[in-house]
Amino acid sequence: MNDLSKPRKLHKSSSFHFKSLGSPRMPRKSLLKPSLATAIVILALYLLFSFFFSNPPNLSSHTTSDVSKLAVKSGPPIQSPTKIFLYNLPRKFTYGVIESYLTARNSPTTDLKYPGNQHSAEWYLFSDLITPERVNSPVVRVFYPEDADLFYVPFFSSLSLVVNPPGKAPGAYSDERMQEELMEWLDEQVYWKRNFGWDHVFICQDPNALYKVIDRVKNGVLLVSDFGRLNRDQASLVKDVILPYSHRINPFKGEVGVDGRKSLLFFMGNRYRKEGGKVRDTLFQILEKEPDVIIKHGTQSRESRRMATQGMHSSKFCLHPAGDTPSACRLFDAIVSLCIPVIVSDYIELPFEDVIDYTKISIFVDTASAVQPGYLASMLRTIRTERILEYQKELKEVKRYFEYEDKNGTVNEIWRQVTSKLPLIRLMINRDKRLVQRELPNLDCSCLCSSQNSSRSIL
Amino acid sequence: MNDLSKPRKLHKSSSFHFKSLGSPRMPRKSLLKPSLATAIVILALYLLFSFFFSNPPNLSSHTTSDVSKLAVKSGPPIQSPTKIFLYNLPRKFTYGVIESYLTARNSPTTDLKYPGNQHSAEWYLFSDLITPERVNSPVVRVFYPEDADLFYVPFFSSLSLVVNPPGKAPGAYSDERMQEELMEWLDEQVYWKRNFGWDHVFICQDPNALYKVIDRVKNGVLLVSDFGRLNRDQASLVKDVILPYSHRINPFKGEVGVDGRKSLLFFMGNRYRKEGGKVRDTLFQILEKEPDVIIKHGTQSRESRRMATQGMHSSKFCLHPAGDTPSACRLFDAIVSLCIPVIVSDYIELPFEDVIDYTKISIFVDTASAVQPGYLASMLRTIRTERILEYQKELKEVKRYFEYEDKNGTVNEIWRQVTSKLPLIRLMINRDKRLVQRELPNLDCSCLCSSQNSSRSIL
Numbered sequence: 064m065n066d067l068s069k070p071r072k073l074h075k076s077s078s079f080h081f082k083s084l085g086s087p088r089m090p091r092k093s094l095l096k097p098s099l100a101t102a103i104v105i106l107a108l109y110l111l112f113s114f115f116f117s118n119p120p121n122l123s124s125h126t127t128s129d130v131s132k133l134a135v136k137s138g139p140p141i142q143s144p145t146k147i148f149l150y151n152l153p154r155k156f157t158y159g160v161i162e163s164y165l166t167a168r169n170s171p172t173t174d175l176k177y178p179g180n181q182h183s184a185e186w187y188l189f190s191d192l193i194t195p196e197r198v199n200s201p202v203v204r205v206f207y208p209e210d211a212d213l214f215y216v217p218f219f220s221s222l223s224l225v226v227n228p229p230g231k232a233p234g235a236y237s238d239e240r241m242q243e244e245l246m247e248w249l250d251e252q253v254y255w256k257r258n259f260g261w262d263h264v265f266i267c268q269d270p271n272a273l274y275k276v277i278d279r280v281k282n283g284v285l286l287v288s289d290f291g292r293l294n295r296d297q298a299s300l301v302k303d304v305i306l307p308y309s310h311r312i313n314p315f316k317g318e319v320g321v322d323g324r325k326s327l328l329f330f331m332g333n334r335y336r337k338e339g340g341k342v343r344d345t346l347f348q349i350l351e352k353e354p355d356v357i358i359k360h361g362t363q364s365r366e367s368r369r370m371a372t373q374g375m376h377s378s379k380f381c382l383h384p385a386g387d388t389p390s391a392c393r394l395f396d397a398i399v400s401l402c403i404p405v406i407v408s409d410y411i412e413l414p415f416e417d418v419i420d421y422t423k424i425s426i427f428v429d430t431a432s433a434v435q436p437g438y439l440a441s442m443l444r445t446i447r448t449e450r451i452l453e454y455q456k457e458l459k460e461v462k463r464y465f466e467y468e469d470k471n472g473t474v475n476e477i478w479r480q481v482t483s484k485l486p487l488i489r490l491m492i493n494r495d496k497r498l499v500q501r502e503l504p505n506l507d508c509s510c511l512c513s514s515q516n517s518s519r520s521i522l
Numbered sequence: 523m524n525d526l527s528k529p530r531k532l533h534k535s536s537s538f539h540f541k542s543l544g545s546p547r548m549p550r551k552s553l554l555k556p557s558l559a560t561a562i563v564i565l566a567l568y569l570l571f572s573f574f575f576s577n578p579p580n581l582s583s584h585t586t587s588d589v590s591k592l593a594v595k596s597g598p599p600i601q602s603p604t605k606i607f608l609y610n611l612p613r614k615f616t617y618g619v620i621e622s623y624l625t626a627r628n629s630p631t632t633d634l635k636y637p638g639n640q641h642s643a644e645w646y647l648f649s650d651l652i653t654p655e656r657v658n659s660p661v662v663r664v665f666y667p668e669d670a671d672l673f674y675v676p677f678f679s680s681l682s683l684v685v686n687p688p689g690k691a692p693g694a695y696s697d698e699r700m701q702e703e704l705m706e707w708l709d710e711q712v713y714w715k716r717n718f719g720w721d722h723v724f725i726c727q728d729p730n731a732l733y734k735v736i737d738r739v740k741n742g743v744l745l746v747s748d749f750g751r752l753n754r755d756q757a758s759l760v761k762d763v764i765l766p767y768s769h770r771i772n773p774f775k776g777e778v779g780v781d782g783r784k785s786l787l788f789f790m791g792n793r794y795r796k797e798g799g800k801v802r803d804t805l806f807q808i809l810e811k812e813p814d815v816i817i818k819h820g821t822q823s824r825e826s827r828r829m830a831t832q833g834m835h836s837s838k839f840c841l842h843p844a845g846d847t848p849s850a851c852r853l854f855d856a857i858v859s860l861c862i863p864v865i866v867s868d869y870i871e872l873p874f875e876d877v878i879d880y881t882k883i884s885i886f887v888d889t890a891s892a893v894q895p896g897y898l899a900s901m902l903r904t905i906r907t908e909r910i911l912e913y914q915k916e917l918k919e920v921k922r923y924f925e926y927e928d929k930n931g932t933v934n935e936i937w938r939q940v941t942s943k944l945p946l947i948r949l950m951i952n953r954d955k956r957l958v959q960r961e962l963p964n965l966d967c968s969c970l971c972s973s974q975n976s977s978r979s980i981l
Contacts, residue, residue, distance in 0.1 A: 259973045282973050300949060300968035301760050409960035417949040422956045429958035483945040487970060490759060490876040497881045498974040499888035501868035508971040509759035511946060514718045514741050515957040515966070 145482040147202045147264075148211035149192045150252070152218060156245060157189060160219040163226045163236045181308040181392040182221035182268040184286065184477070187467045189217045191474045199471070201479040208254050212485060213284070214263045218245050221269035242275045258492040264481060268306055270388045282491075284484055286477065289412050291338070291388030300412065301487065301511055304480045307414040307465050307473060308392035312372040314399035314462065319455035321379060321448055327355040328443060329378035329402065331371045332386075332393060334360040339385030339408060345434045346384055346407070353440040358382070375400035379451055380426070380443050384408060384433075395465045398424065403454045405443065407433040415464050415476055417483070423457045604941040606661045606723075607670035608651045609711075611677060615704060616648060619678040622685045622695045640767040640851040641680035641727040643745065643936070646926045648676045650933045658930070660938040667713050671944060672743070673722045677704050680728035701734045717951040723940060727765050729847045741950075743943055745936065748871050750797070750847030759871065760946065760970055763939045766873040766924045766932060767851035771831040773858035773921065778914035780838060780907055786814040787902060788837035788861065790830045791845075791852060793819040798844030798867060804893045805843055805866070812899040817841070834859035838910055839885070839902050843867060843892075854924045857883065862913045864902065866892040874923050874935055876942070882916045 153159075158175050165172045177186035191197065192204050192215060205211050223238045249255045255263060260282035267273040267285055270292045277297055285303040287293065317323065333340075334347050350358045357374055361367040375381055381397035385408035397404040404425035413421055421427075426443075433439055466472040498507075612618075617634050624631045636645035650656065651663050651674060664670050677700075685695045708714045714722060719741035726732040726744055729751045736756055744762040746752065776782065792799075793806050809817045816833055820826040834840055840856035844867035856863040863884035872880055880886075885902075892898055925931040957966075 261973075295967075295969060296971050299970065300953075301946065301970045302968075409958055413953075416952045417945040420952045420955065422952075427956045427958050429960060431959065480945070483942075486876040486939070486942040487760065491970060491972065493875045493879045493881075494759075494872075495972055495974045496879065497886050498972065499868055499886050500890065501888060506971045507974070508754075508969040510754060510967040510969040511758065511760045511950060512755050512965045512967040513950065513954055513957065514720075515954045 144200065145202045145478070145485060146205040146210055146212045147192070148205055148208045148214045150214060150216050152216065153248065156218040156241070160222050160226065164222060167226055167228055167234050167236065178222065180222070180225075181311060182272075182288075183309045184268050184306045184467065184473070185217070185219050185221055185266045187474050188215070188266060188286075188477065192217070200475055201482045211254075212262065213481065213488075214254055216245075216249070216263060216265050218266075220265075220267045220272035224269050224271055239275050242273060246276050246279055259495050261488050261491045261495070284481055284488070289388050289390040291390070291410070296506060296508070302484065304477060304484075305412050305414045305416070306477060307395050308390070309467055310395040310399045310465060311392055312368055312375060312396045312400065315376045315401045319401065319452050319459065321451055324377055324379045326357050326374070326378040327353070327440065328380045328382055328405065329357045329374040330382035330384070331359040331361045331367065331374055332391075333362060336385070337387045339389055339410060339430070340387055342407060342430050342434060343384050346382070349434065349436050350440065356440055371396065372400075375402045378402050380405050382407065385411070398458055398465050399462055401455045401458045403451065403458070405439070415480065417480070419461055419464065424454060424461055603659065604661045604937070604944060605664040605669055605671045606651070607664055607667045607673045609673060609675050611675070612707065615677040615700070619681050619685060623681060626685055626687055626693050626695065637681065639681070639684075640770060641731075642768045643727050643765045643926065643932070644676070644678045644680055644725045646933050647674070647725060647745075647936065651676070659934055660941045670713070671721065672940065672947075673713055675704070675708070675722060675724050677725075679724075679726045679731035683728050683730055698734050701732060705735050705738055718954050720947050720950045720954070743940055743947070748847050748849040750849070750869070755965060755967070761943065763936060763943075764871050764873045764875075765936060766854050767849070768926055769854040769858045769924060770851055771827055771834060771855045771859065774835045774860045778860065778911050778918065780910055783836055783838045785816050785833070785837040786812070786899065787839045787841055787864065788816045788833040789841035789843070790816075790818040790820045790826065790833055791850075792821060795844070796846045798848055798869065798889070799846055801866060801889050801893060802843050805841070808893065808895050809899065815899055830855065831859075834861045837861050839864050841866065844870070857917055857924050858921055860914045860917045862910065862917070864898070874939065876939070878920055878923065883913060883920055
C-alpha cells in the first residue's frame with residue numbers, strides 16, 4: 064500500500080496560519096472601547112475558528128520533501144464520492160429474512176438482530192447505508208434514483224440460504240422463491256432496465272447465494288467471497304469485488320512477538336471437504352506426526368471457537384487449506400490473530416488485493432508442494448524470528464481491512480472498491496447502447512490476463 | 523457525462539465567511555492605539571486573505587438543493603493525483619526519431635518540430651510531461667522512480683514507423699531495430715522488471731506501432747487507436763486506453779444550425795481499403811447516385827484537406843466507414859466540424875466512452891443495413907432539423923475531448939483514463955506476486971463481457 068490510498072488534506076498550510084496567531088503583541092492595558100474591541104475580537108476569533116475547524120492542521124500529510132519531488136505543486140484533484148441509491152426493497156427481503164430465520168428456530172422476533180455468521184457483510188453494508196450520519200465514506204447515499212451512479216440491492220441473500228435449519232423439514236420459507244420474487248420486483252424497476260443492470264450492486268457472499276438467478280444479475284457488480292462456483296462470464300476480478308468473511312474469533316490484542324506462540328502451525332476445521340478441499344485429509348495425515356503442529360478436526364461450535372481462538376493466538380503460523388471453495392473465514396481469523404496464514408489454496412482470490420500485498424502477510428504454498436511429506440513443517444521451521452516479527456507487524460497494519468465494525472474498516476474498503484469499478488461500468492453502459500449487429504466468433508469480452516499463467520511457489 | 527466528472531471545491535461555505543465580514547459596526551472615530559489597532563487589523567486581514575485565497579468562494583459548484591439530497595454532507599474524499607515517472611529514454615527514441623524523419627526527407631533538422639500527423643498523441647503526451655508548470659492534470663510527474671505509480675515510455679513509436687518515406691529505398695533507419703533496442707534498454711531497468719511491466723505505459727497509436735515487440739510489452743497500459751491488429755490477450759478495454767486521432771481539418775467555428783449545411787451526407791477518402799474497409803466500395807456505388815450526398819475518392823494532400831474541410835462544414839452528416847482498421851481520423855474531423863458522424867464500422871472502439879455517450883453525438887449503422895441500396899440516405903432524410911440541432915449541441919459539448927491542444931482537452935482526458943486503470947494495475951501486480959503453480963485449462967483471465975453479444979442497429 065502506498066500513500067495514494069490515504070486521502071490527503073488539501074490545506075496543509077493551515078498549521079502555519081495557526082502558529083502566526085501567537086505573534087501579535089497585546090498591550091498591557093486595553094484602550095479599546097468595549098463595542099469595537101468586542102466586534103474585532105469576535106471577528107478575529109470567528110475567522111480563527113472557522114479557519115481552524117474547516118482546515119484542521121495536518122502536519123504529517125504532506126511533507127516538504129514529498130512535495131519538492133513533484134513537478135506540479137497544485138493541490139490534488141478532488142473526487143466526488145460515488146452516489147449510491149439504496150433500493151427500498153419490500154421488507155421481506157431484508158428484516159423479513161431475519162424474522163423467518165428466527166421463526167424457523169422458534170426464537171423471539173422482537174429483536175431483529177442479524178444472526179452472527181461469516182456472511183454478515185450483507186448486514187454491515189445495509190446498516191452502513193441506512194445510518195443517518197455517515198462520514199468519510201467513499202460513497203454517499205442519495206435519495207433520488209436519478210442522481211445515482213449506482214443502485215444497491217440489499218437482499219440478505221446469504222442469510223436467505225440458511226433460513227431453514229439443516230436437517231429439519233423445510234418450513235414455509237423458500238430461498239429459491241425469494242430469488243425469483245426479487246427478480247420480479249427488479250423487473251418492474253425502470254432503473255434496473257435502463258443500463259442493462261451494469262450499475263446495480265448485488266451482494267451474494269455465500270458461494271451459493273443467488274445461484275438460481277445469477278445469470279440474470281451477472282452484469283451487476285457482485286460482492287462475493289470467491290469465484291469458486293461462478294463461471295468466467297458471470298463474475299471476475301474486473302467487474303466484481305471479493306469480500307472478506309467476518310472473522311469469528313476474537314482479535315489478538317497483544318503485541319507482536321513469538322514468546323506466547325509456542326506451537327509452529329495450527330489448524331482446526333473440517334478434515335473432509337469437496338473439490339480443492341480434498342487436500343485437507345492428506346495434510347492431516349502428514350502434519351499430525353509433527354510435534355510442534357496442532358491440527359484438529361472440528362466443526363462450528365462455541366467450544367471449537369474457543370479452542371481455535373486459543374490455538375491461533377498461541378501459534379506462529381495458521382494453516383489455510385482450501386475448503387469446498389477456495390476461500391474460508393479461517394484466513395481472516397488468522398489475520399486478526401496475528402498468526403501468519405499459510406495458504407494452500409491454488410485458486411484463491413483475495414479481498415482488497417489492489418492495496419494489500421499478501422506476500423507481506425502470508426505464505427503461499429502450492430498444493431503439490433504442500434502434500435510432500437515433511438515439506439511444510441520443515442520449511443516453516445527455517446523461517447527466522449525476525450522474519451516472523453516482520454510478518455506480524457504487517458498483519459497488524461492491515462487488520463483494519465478485515466474489521467467490519469471498524470469505522471475505517473471493511474465496509475468503507477468495500478465501497479472504495481465498488482467505486483473503482485465506476486469508469487468501467489460507465490464504459491460498458493455507453494458501449495452496450497451503441498453496439499450494432501455484427502458477427503462475433505466468441506463472446507464480446509474485454510480481459511485482463513495474468514502474466515503468471517504457469518507460476519511458481521512463492522515464499 | 524454527469525457532474526462526477528467535474529471536480530468540486532471542498533469549502534463551499536467560504537462565501538459565507540466572507541460575507542460575515544461586512545457586519546461589524548465600525549466606530550466613527552478610532553480609539554485604538556496605533557500598535558494594537560495595526561496588530562488586530564493585520565491579523566484580521568491576514569486571516570481573511572489566507573482564508574479567502576486558500577478557499578476561493580465557489581457558489582456554483584455545489585448548490586443547496588444538490589447537497590440536501592445527500593445523506594452525508596461531509597466533503598468529498600480527496601484523491602491524490604497519480605504519480606508518473608517519465609523515463610529519460612536515450613534521445614534517439616524521441617527527438618532522434620524526428621531528426622531521422624527530417625533527414626530522410628532532406629529537411630533541415632534545426633527545428634525539431636514533430637511532423638503533423640494523425641498519430642501525434644505521442645508528441646502531445648511527451649510535451650505535456652516535460653512542461654515545467656502543469657496544472658489541473660490527473661497525473662503529476664515525479665522525478666524519483668521510487669515515488670512513481672506508473673512509468674511512461676515516451677518512444678515515438680508511430681513516427682518511427684514512417685521515418686523512411688514510402689516508395690524510397692530504406693535508409694539507415696530501421697523501425698524494427700529501434701523496437702528491439704527499446705526492449706534492450708528496458709530490460710536493463712530495474713522498475714521494468716519489478717512489477718512484470720503492469721505499471722508501464724506505452725504509446726503505440728498507429729495500429730502497426732511496436733508490432734514486433736507487442737507481446738513483450740502487453741502487460742503495460744497500451745495507448746492505442748483501436749484493437750484492430752491486437753489479439754484479445756494483448757490489449758483490451760479493461761487494461762488499455764483508446765486514443766482519438768488528432769483531427770486534421772480545422773474545427774467549425776460557427777454556431778449550430780442547418781442553414782449552411784445544404785448537403786445531406788459527406789465522405790471523402792480512399793475508396794479501396796482492406797478488411798472491414800471493403801465496405802467502402804459498395805457504399806460508393808450506392809451513395810454516388812444520391813443527389814444530396816457528396817462522396818469522393820481522395821487521398822491525403824493539402825488540397826483534399828481543404829475540400830474535406832469545406833465538405834464537412836457544409837454537410838449535416840459525415841460518413842465514417844471502417845478503414846483498414848475499425849477507426850480513422852475522419853471521425854474526429856467530423857466531430858470538430860459539428861458534422862454528425864454516421865458510423866459504419868461494426869467493430870469500432872471509441873475514446874473516452876466512459877464519459878461520452880456516442881449515441882448522443884453520432885448515428886451507428888451496422889454494415890449489413892448500410893449496404894442495402896437506398897437505406898442510408900433515406901434514413902438520414904427522415905431525421906428532423908430539431909434532432910439534428912440536438913446532435914450538434916452535443917457535439918459542441920464534447921469537442922474539447924478531441925482537441926489535443928486544449929489545456930482542458932485530450933491530453934488530460936487520456937491521463938484521467940490511465941489513472942482509472944490504477945486499481946486494476948495494482949491488483950494484477952500484487953496477485954501475480956503470490957500466484958502459485960497450478961493447473962489451468964485456459965489462460966488466467968478476468969473478463970468483462972458485453973451484454974450485447976448479438977445486438978441491433980441503434981438510431
